[in-house]
Amino acid sequence: MRQTWRWFGPADKVTLWDIRQAGAEGIVTSLYHVPPGQAWSRAGIRKRIGEVERHADGTPSGLTLDVIESIPVSEAIKTAGPEREAHVAAWTESLRNCAAEGIRVICYNFMPVLDWTRTDLKHRRPNGALALRYDLPDFAAFDIHVLARKDAVQDYAPDVLAEAAGRAAGWDEAARDKLAGNILAGLPGSVERWTLDSFRARLASYDGITADALRANMEWFLRRVVPVAEELGLRLCCHPDDPPWALFGLPRIMSTEADCRWLVEVVKSPANGITFCTGSLGARGDNDLAGMVRRLGPHIHFLHLRNVRREGDTVPCSFFEDDHLGGSTDLVAVIRAVVAEQNRRRAAGRADWQIPMRPDHGQEILTDAERVGTPGYPAVGRLKGLAELRGAMMALQAVA
Structure with missing residues (x-):
């Protein structure tokens, strides 16, 4: 190789x-x-x-x-x-x-719409290393409670929905903004970035x-x-x-x-x-x-x-x-x-x-x-x- x-x-x-x-x-x-x-x-x-x-x-x-x-x-x-x-x-x-x-x-x-998607860009591991992470309940919480996508609840299992609701209830505005920034980071190396409204509009095109x-x-x-x-x-x-x-x-x-x-x-x-x-x-x-x-x-x-x-x-x-x-x-x-x-x-x-x-x-x-x-x-x-x-x-x- x-x-x-x-x-x-x-x-x-x-x-x-x-x-x-x-x-x-x-x-x-x-x-x-x-x-x-x-x-x-x-x-x-x-x-x-x-x-x-x-x-x-x-x-x-x-x-x-x-x-x-x-x-x-x-x-x-x-x-x-x-x-x-x-x-x-x-x-x-x-x-x-x-x-x-x-x-x-x-x-x-x-x-x-999106290239690779993660919820955490600096997930700390036990040895102190920082890793990319995709957390399914966090993603579901964003989709349902922040993006508020219509019918999003139909895409997740009941246990994920329950965990997502608990996560979203504990977020303040800064936590929501950080998660949104991580998920909507756009394409690696690209100048393109998203707001919630522009992202909703792009989703609608599909x-x-x-x-x-x-x-x-x-x-x-x-x-x-x-x-x-x-x-x-x-x-x-x-x-x-x-x-x-x-x-x-x-x-x-x-x-x-x-x-x-x-x-x-x-x-x-x-x-x-x-x-x-x-x-x-x-x-x-x-x-x-x-x-x-x-x-x-x-x-x-x-x-x-x-x-x-x-x-x-x-x-x-x-x-x-x-x-x-x-x-x-x-x-x-x-x-x-x-x-x-x-x-x-x-x-x-x-x-x-x-x-x-x-x-x-x-x-x-x-x-x-x-x-x-x-x-x-x-x-x-x-x-x-x-x-x-x-x-x-x-x-x-x-x-x-």
């Missing part, structure tokens, strides 16, 4: 020096300032490549831009809005410009859109972009839902192995594949991650390796971001399956036999709190995770 690292551009508190010292070989990034629905220019892509390849003082970084994460898919495409033809044209223009600048792997997601309707809109999108990607020699990889279940009454369609299987079969192409995120998929106890790699391996173009600790056996459930080799997922078994897939690809002569991976998320430890960086993306916590993953990778490759 090629070891990469997510970087949010020159303003990122984690510098290219930090990333290189952590042992990463490549960078995963995006043009975060370009709004969804607008095409990326070759000049903008070339500028970002230059920023990756050289430090601020002009010296070579030794890093390359390996993966774009993400070219955002607009809400108009997801909802079949009137601008979707123009937006998909812009998306394919961005693909052509990325390919012209030598980029080959493009990650994206099809999650309605009125009447079922999972089947969202899936139909995704198929429409794939049939237009996958042939272009195949022509350009690109690899598109859809990121799974995080968390992998419906939120705020919004359908989610990339949560299970069956969802991933649908994706790669609805438009069959070597360009149409998966970002295999062990944290997102691992939040469901009914997802067999190592087995998914064995069965879907040829379609995996990018890996997010992280671990969550599920706090219950239900779907949905509460969970927090654990150590990379801790948590509820046997990540060593997953890496073993990935190593086997890479060996199979190499033996078959695939040019893309080496799958890029990045240590996803991480707990804030040691000096991370001093940086006040992007939530979930600390320097030292990810360095620790990458070191653990690298050790597992090297050991498993040696015996493969």
